[in-house]
Amino acid sequence: MLLTTNAIVLSKLKFKESDLIVKCYTQQKGVVSFLLHGVLKSKKGGAKVAYFQPLSQLQVITDFKPKKSLQYIKDIKVSHMYTTLHSHILKGAVVMFLAEVLSSTLQEEEANEPLYSYIEHTLLWLDTQSEYANFHLLFLLKLSKYLGFYPDVSHIDYAFFDLNEGKFESKYTSKYCITGDNLELLKQLLGTTFDALPEIKINAKQRQSFLNMILLYFELHLGSFKTPKSLQVFNQVFS
Incomplete structure (x- = not known):
């Protein structure tokens, strides 16, 4: 199910050598954890990691699978850009x-x-x-x-x-x-x-x-x- 939802970043954790698990509180599904494959070694990964600062407010598009403990992000953008936090x-x-x-x-x-x-x-x-x-x-x-x-x-x-x-x-x-x-x-x-x-x-x-x-x-x-x-x-x- 393709899902677009606002999300607030709660935490992130390095997984294996280059993956990242990001725990978010989402507007539509409550607490959801996302797995980002290879984001820590990708040349473009630095920009992606920057999205996941504590309490960042994002809009996430994911192919949501209810029975999965880890979801995958198809697209992401900042929904509210903080000026001071x-x-x-x-x-x-x-x-x-x-x-x-x-x-x-x-x-x-x-x-x-x-x-x-x-x-x-x-x-x-x-x-x-x-x-x-x-x-x-x-x-x-x-x-x-x-x-x-x-x-x-x-x-x-x-x-x-x-x-x-x-x-x-x-x-x-x-x-x-x-x-x-x-x-x-x-x-x-x-x-x-x-x-x-x-x-x-x-x-x-x-x-x-x-x-x-x-x-x-x-x-x-x-x-x-x-x-x-x-x-x-x-x-x-x-x-």
Whole structure:
């Protein structure tokens, strides 16, 4: 079946001597892995490899075979050309980190238009911004909505939030209850938008603490989730 779909690059892996396996989140088929034969030794291969930078947004034409674990690309082009995400060192760190998170969290092999649209448009938003130090925090929090464990805000005025239960509590109910700065920042982020993010002022220590908390939240609700290998480098960049 000849299929044309938009796709966001999650990861790439060298295979054998000159092949490349590229994992993408596609608009029409969810997570799909593509095998590119000989791309690393071809004279034209360098140009092709350049398409597959983390979180690049592409349009792919493939002869899609549902029972195959690896698909082949017939044609490809860039659907959205970023101006800063792959050239700015700090934004590049955000992209590497989020690509690793998405690669770990996105497992479904079926279309999810709202989720695809969310990732697509938030990346385009980030590409145009000059203030984005807290972007990854709100991105992950809002991502949880599409993954099925967005915090229940019914009692947002309560003094604790139970990460395991995903809801606010009036008393300390488990070791996964948070309070203090992380709780206050959670409440702030739950009530804000990407455009209003610059209004939230926190320091590097608070940012790192909240990120560790949100990653634990993902671990508790996604059995397959692994802490990104790039976390330590990412924290150093934003310290």
